[in-house]
Amino acid sequence: xxxxxxxxxxxxxxxxxxxxxxxxxxxxxxxxxxxxxxxxxxxxxxxxxxxxxxxxxxxxxxxxxxxxxxxxxxxxxxxxxxxxxxxxxxxxxxxxxxxxxxxxxxxxxxxxxxxxxxxxxxxxxxxxxxxxxxxxxxxxxxxxxxxxxxxxxxxxxxxxxxxxxxxxxxxxxxxxxxxxxxxxxxxxxxxxxxxxxxxxxxxxxxxxxxxxxxxxxxxxxxxxxxxxxxxxxxxxxxxxxxxxxxxxxxxxxxxxxxxxxxxxxxxxxxxxxxxxxxxxxxxxxxxxxxxxxxxxxxxxxxxxxxxxxxxxxxxxxxxxxxxxxxxxxxxxxxxxxxxxxxxxxxxxxxxxxxxxxxxxxxxxxxxxxxxxxxxxxxxxxxxxxxxxxxxxx
Numbered sequence: 001x002x003x004x005x006x007x008x009x010x011x012x013x014x015x016x017x018x019x020x021x022x023x024x025x026x027x028x029x030x031x032x033x034x035x036x037x038x039x040x041x042x043x044x045x046x047x048x049x050x051x052x053x054x055x056x057x058x059x060x061x062x063x064x065x066x067x068x069x070x071x072x073x074x075x076x077x078x079x080x081x082x083x084x085x086x087x088x089x090x091x092x093x094x095x096x097x098x099x100x101x102x103x104x105x106x107x108x109x110x111x112x113x114x115x116x117x118x119x120x121x122x123x124x125x126x127x128x129x130x131x132x133x134x135x136x137x138x139x140x141x142x143x144x145x146x147x148x149x150x151x152x153x154x155x156x157x158x159x160x161x162x163x164x165x166x167x168x169x170x171x172x173x174x175x176x177x178x179x180x181x182x183x184x185x186x187x188x189x190x191x192x193x194x195x196x197x198x199x200x201x202x203x204x205x206x207x208x209x210x211x212x213x214x215x216x217x218x219x220x221x222x223x224x225x226x227x228x229x230x231x232x233x234x235x236x237x238x239x240x241x242x243x244x245x246x247x248x249x250x251x252x253x254x255x256x257x258x259x260x261x262x263x264x265x266x267x268x269x270x271x272x273x274x275x276x277x278x279x280x281x282x283x284x285x286x287x288x289x290x291x292x293x294x295x296x297x298x299x300x301x302x303x304x305x306x307x308x309x310x311x312x313x314x315x316x317x318x319x320x321x322x323x324x325x326x327x328x329x330x331x332x333x334x335x336x337x338x339x340x341x342x343x344x345x346x347x348x349x350x351x352x353x354x355x356x357x358x359x360x361x362x363x364x365x366x367x368x369x370x371x372x373x374x375x376x377x378x379x380x381x382x383x384x385x386x387x388x389x390x391x392x393x
Contacts, residue, residue, distance in 0.1 A: 018189055019258040021073040029062040038066050040248045059236040063247035070254055075188040075221040081231035082219050084242045086204025087112050089218030092234035099125030101148035106133045108156040108362050111351035133163045142171045153182040158346040158370040160285040160310050162294035169197025191302045207337030210253035211260050215246040264307035268373040272309045274382050280392040285310040309371040317366040320345055326388040329376055336372035344370040
């Protein structure tokens with residue numbers, strides 16, 4: 001019998017590099033055909049007693065397992081569970097909480113995460129408190145507040161705050177509190193929250209993992225078998241599963257993640273340096289620049305600076321919109337992480353559901369603009385931004 005491709009890979013390369021892990025998915029559930037890429041298993045149900053143990057796609061599908069295997073391999077962890085979107089992955093974790101539980105959250109989270117906690121799960125008795133986890137007082141408050149869960153992003157959306165994950169996770173672990181880290185902006189190629197002490201590493205696979213802006217997905221990775229069982233239960237019981245087609249697209253997309261991300265991060269670093277000297281730009285946030293407030297932490301826990309750049313300009317909403325709309329190579333749109341560059345006005349887009357008071361407190365002003373840097377030629381992106389920023393003169 002021909003050996004399984006995954007086992008063959010393991011014998012030849014016991015510790016493959018990440019670029020190799022992203023390409024080789026192992027089991028395809030179609031070994032008899034010799035297919036290099038797995039097919040799309042577009043079926044709602046399965047015959048009873050099949051070797052894979054599948055019964056109904058809401059509770060599992062070959063395309064789910066293939067993608068989960070790749071994600072766990074790239075994350076260097078034991079388990080991965082895929083969901084229909086990043087928000088579905090957030091919902092799966094939050095659904096494990098009980099009435100009266102307190103979630104201690106980083107104050108600058110993705111707007112949809114804030115909306116879920118404040119407008120959905122609050123109705124079921126889940127309490128949230130929002131703190132600045134870059135401050136020592138917030139870290140020490142974990143022991144005093146005794147939350148049921150700590151919820152972080154790093155870098156955060158859209159301010160790119162970098163949280164000292166090792167420090168926060170150690171404080172939480174001391175009182176046996178699980179820590180969730182939304183790692184969407186970094187991906188496992190730049191930062192591995194589980195190795196820094198997190199319980200769960202969450203990512204919207206819609207973004208960099210897929211990289212082509214044509215599929216929705218989310219995933220939760222963990223080394224904890226109990227949490228893995230909770231995620232599988234949520235996937236099935238709450239109907240949070242992805243489609244087989246989206247999983248197939250994301251499995252295809254992740255194969256080029258190392259190549260894409262390398263180009264995107266090189267472009268982002270170059271743009272950050274250029275914009276820092278631009279007359280119409282007040283400030284730039286990019287984790288691996290020395291002027292980033294948490295630069296030292298970013299250098300310690302992130303292997304690179306990522307591909308998101310946030311800038312502040314002297315502009316109201318209409319002026320900021322005019323800049324965004326004047327760009328040729330940057331499309332003004334929600335989302336991030338694709339091969340194409342996108343520009344976003346967080347105050348009215350990703351964080352539109354966040355109250356005006358909270359946005360003012362955090363610094364999400366009308367003059368804040370977020371760039372998701374793509375794979376285009378850096379000189380074209382620089383020239384494009386320069387001509388658009390001229391509108392602010």
